[in-house]
Amino acid sequence: MSEDVVRDPGFRGLSAERTKAFVDAVVAIAMTLLILPLMEGVTESAGHDHTTWEWLVDQREQLQSFVISFVLIAMFWMLHHRLFVAVQRMTAALTWITIGWMLTIVWMPVVTALTGQVDDDPLQKILYIGTLVATSAVLLITRIHLARHPDLHDASRADLRAGMSIDVSMIVLFGVALAVGLLWPAVGYAGLFVMFLTGPVQSVVVRILR
Structure with missing residues (x-):
């Protein structure tokens, strides 16, 4: 996007449909890229005449990382999709x-490959779970921006507030998962199971927002 477009007041009137389609395409590509390390593992196993079971055992950590990241990206996409159903126009700020x-x-496939192929270390957890925190934080910023610009959408304030409570809950729980992983390395990424507490934490956040 050129600087002239960014400063152009007329940019406010652009339809959000192209942006929605672009987001869907980017998410689909990112989810597809998650499978590449596993495909490389198949090639390596074939070169060493491994059996299917040996491949499964050898790739168990990568398989775990693939499933977790695939589900998380799908979850983030659903949250973003539900929000943007109500968005009708884009501004330069909302686009950025x-x-x-x-x-x-897009960064998720990279950190997913790290968790499956590189020995576990604190920085790896910071990069992986930190990315999840960043994704939730940017979605929260999106809702705040839309709340301040009601002319861009037809979402109710109640819906935006409910979405904010989900975003805040996820940020808090991802932070807890990161702390658990750093304090007790043996736990690994099992700390992400705290995400099952999203409902109770969201209830607390809703009371605070009210």
Whole structure:
């Protein structure tokens, strides 16, 4: 996007449909890229005449990382999709916020490959779970921006507030998962199971927002 477009007041009137289609395409590509390390593992196993069971055992950590990241990206996409159903017009600011959100999604295949192929270390957990925090944080920023610009959408304030409570809950729980992983390395990424507490934490956040 050129600087002239960014400063152009007429940019406010652009339809959001192209942006929605672009986001869907980026998310689909990111989810597809998650499978590449596993494909490389198949080639390596074939070269060593491994059996299917040996491949499964050898790739168990990568398989785990693939499933977790696939589900998380799908979850983030559903949250973003539900929000943007109500968005009708784009501003330069909203477009750049959305690009920032897509950046965190595109980065996910990289950190997923790290968790499956590189020995576990604190920085790895910071990069992986930190990316999840960033994705949730940018989505929260998106909702705040829309709340301040009601002319861009037809979402109710109640819906935006409910979405904010989900975003805040996820940020808090991802932070807890990161702390658990750093304090007790043996736990690994099992700390992400705290995400099952999203409902109770969201209830607390809703009371605070009210």
